Each structure stands twice: as C-alpha cells, then as structure tokens.
Amino acid sequence: MGVELTALHWIYVLVIFVIIGFMIMRRDTTLVCIVGIFLIAITATGSISTSVSSIFTSFIYAITELLPTILVISIIVAMSKTLTSTGINDVMISPFAKFIRTPALAYWTIGILMMVISWFFWPSPAVALLGAVLLPVALRVGLPALGVAMAMNLFGHGIALSGDFIIQAAPKLTADAAGLPVSEVIQASIPLVAVMGVVTTIAAFFFLKRDMRSGKLTVETDTKIQEQASQDEKENLLSTNQKRFFALFVPLLFLLDVAAMFALDLSGGDATALVGGTAIFILLMITLVSHKNKGLEKTTAFLVEGFQFGFKVFVPVIPIAAFFYLGDAGFYTIIGEFLPSSSEGIVNDLGIALASIVPLSKEIGAITLVTVGAITGLDGSGFSGISLAGSIANLFAHSIGAGAATLTALGQIAAIWVGGGTLVPWALIPAAAICNVDPFELARRNLLPVTIGLVVTTIVAMFLI
Template sequence: MGIELAWTHGVYVLFVLGIILMMVLRRDTSLISIIGIAFLGLTATGSVIASVGGIFGSFIYAITELLPTILVICIIVAMSHVLTDTGVNETMIRPMTHLIRNATLAYWVIGIVMMVISWFFWPSPAVALIGAVMLPVAIRAGLPAIGVAVSMNLFGHGIALSGDYVIQGAPSLTAKAAGIPVNDVIAASIPLVIVMGVVTTVVAFWYLRKDMKNGMIAPASHNPVTSSVFSSAKVPLAPGIKRTLAALVPILFVLDVVAMFVFDLRGGEATALVGGTALLILIAATMLAHKQKGLEQVTTHLIQGFQFGFKVFGPVIPIAAFFYMGDSGFNTVLGEVLPQGSHGIVNDLGVALAHTIPLSKEVAALTLTAVGVITGLDGSGFSGITLAGSLAQLFATALGSGVATLTALGQIAAIWVGGGTLVPWALIPAAAICGVDPFELARRNLYPVVIGLLVTTIFAMFLL
C-alpha cells in the first residue's frame, strides 16, 4: 500500500536537495537548514508561531541527541591538551613511531584496529580510544589528520557498524523486520560488507594519496589541534612522572576495553567509561604538573575542551536539527501533525519510492539501496533499517527469493550513509578527535562511499 505524501514531505525533499547542493558548492548550510525547519513547521501546522518556535525546539532536540558525543569529545580534547603541555604525549607515542613508519601503514593499521574495536564496542567509544593514542603517531608518520579521520570513519562507522557481527544490533533489527533468522542476514551481509569495505577504503586511500602528492591537503603541522603534536612541552614535569603517566594512559584505556568485555558495556555506557577515564587522566596529570595551581588549571583545561567542542558542533547543530525533523524529532518538536499512517517523513519517502517502481531483481537491489540511503539521511543509520527489512521481505516474496541479500543490502546502505560516513553530524566524533571540519570529512567520503554503494549494489544483483 502507498502513502500519500503531504506538502510537508515535499518541503523536506526540496530542502534536502538544497542542503546537498550547498555542500557540493562548499557553502555553509546553517541558514538553509533553519529556513527548512521553519517551512516544515509552517506546512505541518499552518501556524507562524509554531513554525518559529519549532526552530528553537528543533535545536534543543538536536543538542539533546548530540550531547553525549559533545561531552566525550570535549573531555578527550581537554585531556589531550594536558598531555601535550606536559610532554606526556611525546613520551607516550615515541615507542609506537617504530611500528608505524609511513602514511600508508598509518592509514591501514589505524583502520583495521578501529574496525576490530568497533565490532565489540561500536565506533563512538572506539574513536575516542584510538584517537587519543594513535592520532599523534599517524601524524608523525606523515598521514594528515583528515586521513586519520577518513580511516577511522570508514573502517569503524562504515565496515564494522554495517556488519555489526559481534553486538548484532543492526542485523537483529533488520532480520526481525524481514521475518528471517538473524544468522541469515549476517551470512548474506558478509560478502556485501567485504565488497563495500574494500572498494570504499581503497578508493578513499587513492584519493587521499593523490591529494597529498598534489599538495591539496595541508600538512598536519597546519592543523590547529594536531599541530600541538609537533610542539615541545610547555609545563615542566619530572622525567619519572612523565614516563609513568605515558605508560599509565594506554594501560587505563586497555583496562577500559577489558571492563567493556567483563561488564558487557556497549554504546553509550562504553562511551561514558572512556569519557570518565579521560577526565581522571586530565585531573591527575594537571595536579601533578601544576601542584598548587592545579585546581584552577583543571578548570582552564576543561574550558579549553568545551570551547573546542562547541566550536566544532556549532555549525552542525542547525543541519542536525533539520534532518532530525525527518524522523522522531518531528513529532517531539511539533506534535502529532503528520498524516494518519505516517511513520516519519524519511520512512514515508522510502515506502513511497518502493511502491512506485516496477519490480525486477535489478530494480529491487537498486530500490533497497536507495531506501537505505534516504532513511539514513536522519543521521541515525538504525532508524530506517527496519523499513529496509520489511521492504526486502515484500520484494523477495514477489521475486521468489533473495530476502536475506536484500535485507543485508538495505542495512548496509542505511548505516554507511546515516551511521557516520556521509551525514556530517554522525561523523563528528572522528572529525572532532582529529581536529578537522566534519563537512570536509563528509565531502572526502562522498565519492568513495557512492562508488562503493554502486559496486556493492551491482554485486548484490548477481546474488539474488
């Protein structure tokens, strides 16, 4: 059955296209996002007051959703300032520079480590763990910060999260919606995840190397965050204490990993553990370095971290607010004003697309990819995968086979787009830890991910 699209849905599509155009033109998207929120409120409620109030309400909703990520980024950055100022960072990374000797090794080693940790704890805590330790090593090896962000992002929020073989949150949702065992979805997703992962990471690395050779990527020393890696210690610290802290920091993060295994911590709980550990390291290092002035310096470093965090998130909140309005944020901000039977704007658009295209194996694969991409635009990645499972079941019934492959394909497309490789606010953890512009990271991921999705979709057609 089809869903008749309301004016609100048309307005949403129009502004999505406008935002994408602004990104392609490398223009700021804040103004068009705010105007889009206002028009969504106006078409949905017919009230100017509700429309204007909806702008502020959508900002509150977006900030609430992003707050855990904002906090952990702020604390990690504050901790990095302390470690750099005291020279602990330099001492900590020196042994690792012997393992990662060039930019190529840095890209692939960081990516593989990120993928493995993300399988067990999901990418957000993995970004904090790896970024705090491996970023300075990669920069010393010659890999720019944007390269580190691309590697962590594609391997973590892309490969690991789209397969989700250990925690099995994603395949469980899609399998339930498709009415098939979760093991079927996992088995069907393995070849698709491999193809998507190999194509995307290789293409991204090729673009990265080409731009590095052409001088289109600024050296790491020009990055306002990572340039501190090359500076000498500003605060004197006894050599013994410095070496102790240099050993203690990675040990504490390894203990975090152990605790995640032992106490079965996932997602937000794992992120909170990493954030709390970073805060304790910040306090200990500051007090040891500044002694009597330590109390004041702890506050100073926290302020530095929060200033950085909100400076990074400031441009992202308006666009996040707009895209959240395409999903659960709409009813939260404006109330139950969508047409009866609606499941949210992005899900409605996905259903409408599926019901307006003639069916064949090729069309089914293309449609599941398109539905995954559309529903991934809300920046969650997970909100649309149940729809992908339901449509896969519908298409497979008509085709007579391929339900597991179609389900896995829709899951992969939704998570690669919305889980954190293309939607700017979803990839903020990697961008913020590396001190790069999240919009620039999204643009750099665009061609590799699009090429990967096309190749994976074509490959899936042969499996149906």
C-alpha cells in the same frame, strides 16, 4: 498500502532535495534546514507563532539528542591537550618509533597507530598526538611527508572515524535518523568498514610506492619540519618516571573500558559515558600531578579548549539534525500531534508509499546511499549530512524490505570518508598542517584510492543487504 501522504511529506522531500543541491554547490545548508523546519511547522499548525517557536524547540531537541556526543568529544580533546602539554604522548608513541626502519613500515605503523588512537581520542587530536612525534622518524627512513599525511588521513579520518566503534558519535547520528539501535548500525558497519579500510589503504600504498620508485614523489629534506619538531619542546612538568607511568596507565584504563563494554554489554550512551568519565578522570589526575598548585585553574582551561573544539565541530550539525529529527519521533516532540492518525512518521510513510509504486532493488539502494553519503560529505564536515544518509536508508529499507542497518552504515561510511578528512581539502588541514604539505595535493592523492574503496564496498554491501 493505506498510507496518506500529505503536504508535510512533500515539503519534507522537497527540502531534502534542496539540501542535497546546496551541498553539491558547496554552500551551507543551515538556512535551508531552518526554513524547512518553519515550513513544516506552519503547514502542520497554521500558526506563525508556534512555527517560529518550533525552530527553537527543534534546536533544543537536536542539542539534547547530540549533547552526550558533544560532551565526550570535548572532554577527550581536553584530555589530549594535557597529554600533549606534559609530553606523555611522546612517551606513549616512542616505543613504536623503533619499528620504523623502512618507508613501508613507516606507512603501516603510523597508519595503524593513528587508527587505534583515533578510536579513543578522535582523529583531530590524534593527528597532533602522533604527527609531531613520528613525522621526523618517517622522513629519516625515506617516507615522504605526503605519505605520512596520507597514512594519518586514511586510517584516522577514514577507517576510525567512519566506524567510530568506541566513542560512537557517528553511528548514533545515523542510527537516530534511521530509527535503529546504535548497536545494530555498528554491527552492520564492521564488515563494510573493514573492506573499505583494507582496499583503500592498500591501493593508496601501491600508488605511493609506484610514484616513489618513478621519482615523482621524493622525501623532502624539509628543514622547516625538522625545526618545528625540535622546537616543539614540552614543558618540563613531569619527571621521566611519571611520564612513563602515565604512558602505560592511560591506554590501560581505556583497554579496561573496552573490556567492560564487552563484559557488561555496554553500547551507545552507556559506552560513551564510560569513555567520557574515564577521560575526565585522566584529565584531572594528570593536570593536578603536573601543574600542582595551578592544577585547578589548568583543568578548567583544558576543558574550555575542549568544549570550544566540540561545539565548533557540532554547531553546523545541529540545524540539519534538527530538520531530520522531524522525519521520525522528533516531530511529535517538536511540533505535536499533527500527522494523520495512520502515520508512522514522515520517513516511514514515504518509504511505504515508495515501496508500493517503485520496486527498488538492493543494488539501486546501495548505489544511491553511497552517492547521497558522498554528496553530504562535500561540506567538509562528514557529520552534518549523515543524518540525511540515515533518514534515506530508512526510507529505502522500507521499500526494499530489508537491509536498513547495512544501508545506514554504507551512507555513514561514504559521508565520512569523503567529508571527514580524506577528500575535501578544507577538511584535510590538520594532517596537512602537521606534515607541512599542500591540502589540495593530499586530497588529489587520496581521490583514486578512496574511490576504488567506495566502489568495492558498495558491491560488498549489495550482497549483505
């Protein structure tokens, strides 16, 4: 095929296997990625000083690529803080409480609301916005706290985060690693996200109802939950009419954003910038109106909280993203022109070489991507490994000859459903804490429905490749 594989290619593959091994053992991969960057740099340049510098340069490159995503998430979290502190979130959600009259309605209403709110605010802030208000309502109509946590988990950290259609943080990471446009990955992910979401949530609801009927799962008359809900009084910063105004105004602005995305054909960075700018506008307006003379200082305080959250989430992602950017165009920016002149990038070269010796089928490709995605999710981030999923999807697509976007989306979905907050216990803590349930029990409850969903979604993906 005319592809020259060098030591750089084999080191890249070796480091990928080591990363997967560390993830299986639930160990951190930061050190492995840094060592991998150094080994590739010193093999390419033969210079220790240049190789050491390349580690720092790769971090700069990764941060530069991820910065819009980190910024928009930080700003949205900051905005959610001001919505919570003023009680506007209570007013936004309270009309839906009237529809919750049975356990089934509680499960589906809380789940769908969580999904919609998570598309705009991200799941972790959405849990705080939604859980404190609707948990007591769900308990009153007979849905156990574990059922509430499952609904928030599966619809928020599962469906909303794995698709991430509005903020587009996840598809940007996977699309960059796969060398594809963000819009292409999002389009390919829509049917897969839909299948995964429908199958998993219905299966979870079926098992939940079965255990409630058999008496294995009962509604806890949890006084601690009730006390926490009653004590969670919001500061009296806005009048009732002001809260009602902002409760309508905030979702209206985001709906206008969505309309603008369709009308102006905005995606990727442009869509992210629109959402981020709107969130800043909302943050400033509500904070200045509610805190009046202290508004300037409170705006900064909310932004600080938001940025602390954003960087805390993405710091583990930066080293692994830095390594995987070496597999594509990032190599030339970080290290320089040290690949053979015939090279199309490390990952593309490996894909072409693999295609010439191993006739991979779309079935094997789909199963492998789900497996890799699930393994990368074991670290509990959901995000730190999706660059690997995108990179391997690109490699397999070259071998199969089609399906790059579908394979990328499939790996992204598997990684985020496992690690983003539905199966890994230490990633379940926000929902478990707000519902006062054991995160390990919540993970155990989610295991079978999510596994069923992944199997069905993988089969569907085989037909779409």
